[in-house]
Amino acid sequence: MAELDITAVARSSGLPASTLRYYEERGLIASTGRNGLKRVFDEGVLERLALIAVGRAAGFTLDDIARMFGPDGRPAPDRAVLTAKADELDATIADLTAVRDGLRHAAACPAPSHLECPTFRGILAAAGTLRAPGKRVRR
Amino acid sequence: MAELDITAVARSSGLPASTLRYYEERGLIASTGRNGLKRVFDEGVLERLALIAVGRAAGFTLDDIARMFGPDGRPAPDRAVLTAKADELDATIADLTAVRDGLRHAAACPAPSHLECPTFRGILAAAGTLRAPGKRVRR
């Protein structure tokens, strides 16, 4: 398999080298060795990085993701955990959909008083159960 | 209008008093005065907090949200901003939907090698364009 230096991995993955070092430190990826000081990565790291990206997009923490790889390096996720996260995503998607509709409504409705509009009040009433999404990542 | 102390607002809104003080400091809400040391809030603050919750769920920062209220205290959001955020949410929802499907697939597929499954590989291939959602908030 082809060997890549950190710059090549950065280029192919779109991640900065600093992130790759950080991921290695966190045990998410591993370099296959060194060429002098320099890390050497196996090509397979790219697939692993893609898997990590999916995990992150799903809302898993880096620690969660690290635990999904067996000591052998193969992904071995707990199916129950995946299902639970999928359910969580369903709830999040429902929330975001409602909020998106609310935003579009507020943008379209010319009245200064969204506060009186039933559509909008419905969303406000549900606001208490909303989860905030936090910051979306770079890119 | 009824006047509420911070504990009453906390109880009705579900937010801790520390958060309410923080929001006031950030200019998101205002107390109508003091009763000795103690903050006094107008009932209307509850609606405002609901609005803030929706904004947060939409992914606006507290600063963004603060800017959406005119100096008069009335919400005066920029419609273009709302629309842009709605579009962003559409993209996020699409991502999350794909990821959710990927998770369910991975949970269901008994093969040790999701990596060979076309469904899964499709998601992996798209991984580069995924935005990570960041941490969902308390509750």
Place this chain on the structure above:
DNA sequence: CCTTGACCTCAAGTCAGCTTGAAGTGACAG
């Protein structure tokens, strides 16, 4: 009068996921 308890302020701490900066090393070009 004294305690209790709810509120207050202000500074500092927390968390996740990186980024940045200073200072060092090693391979290869000239």
Place this chain on the structure above:
DNA sequence: CTGTCACTTCAAGCTGACTTGAGGTCAAGG
């Protein structure tokens, strides 16, 4: 042999949204 330059390490800093802790104030009850 000497640069140069891409890489390295390690510690510290950053962002956003809060939380926590120490120490202070004040009204009411016993």
